[in-house]
Amino acid sequence: MAFAMNDALKNAVVLNVITLMAGTSGTGGTASLSIRAGSQPSAESAGTGGTLCVIDGIGWDEATSGTANLSTSGYIGTAGSTGSAGWARLECINDSGTCRIDGDVGTAATNAFTINVNSIVEDGEVTLTAASITLT
Secondary structure, three states, X not given: OOOXXXXXXXXXXXXHHHHHHXXXXXXXXXXXXXXXXXOOOOOXXXXXXXXXXXXXXXXXXXXXXXXXXXXXXXXXXXXXXXXXXXXXXXXXXXXXXXXXXXXXXXXXXXXXXXXOOOEEOOOOEEEEEEOOEEOO
């Protein structure tokens, strides 16, 4: 039988993830999202595909029912390369080491990281519109 957590425990765990990834809840976090071309590797891998765009300063709101949403829906980065978004790596270096969350990226709400464009053009703006951290 699987175990189940109540919302208070889920919220506490999500807050710990937010603290590791962004330093604190709220805007102006320390997490960076690298949007890359190619296929998503394991989270322990250095990564595949070229980096198309980096979006810095990402933060999340406090968790409710085990879910924390971005603290703003408009984190913007300027693309350094041209290509199709394949996957993204959320990363932060802190006292615990290098913490990573990898996921698919695209314009669909079902993507782990939702952005405004799939085809990224060098010097164009890319906006991170959604990326929830959820514990079910």
